[in-house]
Amino acid sequence: MIKGLEGNFAILIDFDGTITKRDTNDLLVERYVDPSIRDLSQRDGGVNFMEYFGGLMSKVKITEEDYINFILNEIQLADGFYEFYLKARKLNIPLAVVSGGFENGIRPFLKKHGIEEVEILANRLKFDKDNLRIEFYHNKADCCDIGNCGNCKVLHYERYKKENDKVVFIGDGITDRAVASKADLVFAKDGLLRYCKANNLACIPWKDFDDISNILFGSKI
Template sequence: MGFIICCDFDGTVTTKDTIVSIMKRFVPDESAPIIRQILADDISVQEGVTRLFALIPTALKEDIIDYAVNEIPVRQGFQELLDFARAEDIPFYIVSGGMHFFIDPILSRFRGVTEVFANDVDMSGDYMAVNWSHPCDEACDSQACGTCKPSILRAVNHEASDVIVIGDSLTDRLAAHEAALLFTTDKLTDYAEAHDLAFYPFETFDDITIQLKEVMK
């Protein structure tokens, strides 16, 4: 039995929540009340994100990609953690409620990601329409995840490996309960404390690499 890594993208690989940043940049007034509803848990992430992207004209696709690649910072130490995982033969999965069309260009600068689980966006109309590519399986208690991280973990974890979960916020809460090792930042730290989950807080990916080296001695 080994390990696999399940790493969030928005606000974890990146230092900002990419979706929120995109909305504030391109549709700030229209998106603000929806973002507040999501953060307050008044609506599901799936409903909220669907509504957010429906605000954005498909003509802005390339502008959004350019903004994401050039303006959204990646957290320090990401490539070094990928290198460590590869050296230790640990599969590294990016599991995100975000969209391939801006995640993949950001990740193209890095090497060592095993697979990216994210969502597609239908660009055939005047406005963007999210296709939720990874729905909840029958074992999920929520059935409203949007991108269901526990369901993805059950699908990829063929060897019953211990799961290392790295995340920051709402979409990582259910996966946090599946973790053998949990690394948290921002709101996920508060959640882990409130639910008595064992966790390691981090600011950079260097913090995670150092801790994993200790664990695997």
């Protein structure tokens, strides 16, 4: 067990690019939306995140059945995640997936990989034939640094923090920034790692879940 994590702790985990090898929404938009309107890097700018993301998703034309098949067929589980999940379960460590993406795809994807005992805290896609609309989990003004983010990982963190001594966060992207500045221990890669370094936030770099298992569970299991 890593020093500083004595007592009970819970683990919050981002989905896209963290549990999956690729970001499902980036891939979806790449496949289904014209390049002129699909630049996801705009998320970095000052645009209202919910409006931007909702507008982008409304450009995707896909039925729910095709969406789920797309996720199941095109998206791969991150290396070591299943073993990590089994170890956390064995140690009775609460796990939650916190995602700015969509429960519609996350649940069947995890189920396909035998991962069912985990809380999923994500937005939902509403389908009207092939028209998409996002039903956001939260709607709280200025909940975090990107304004109203739609499914606030900070709010989920605060609830978990009340119920556990410590909360560990694992992530990679923009919607992970605010919670990464609060969590007791942060595992960061890619954009989140660069953000943490640039802002002097303590974090542990990671590449796959074997790294994280070794650090969190060590020889305990």
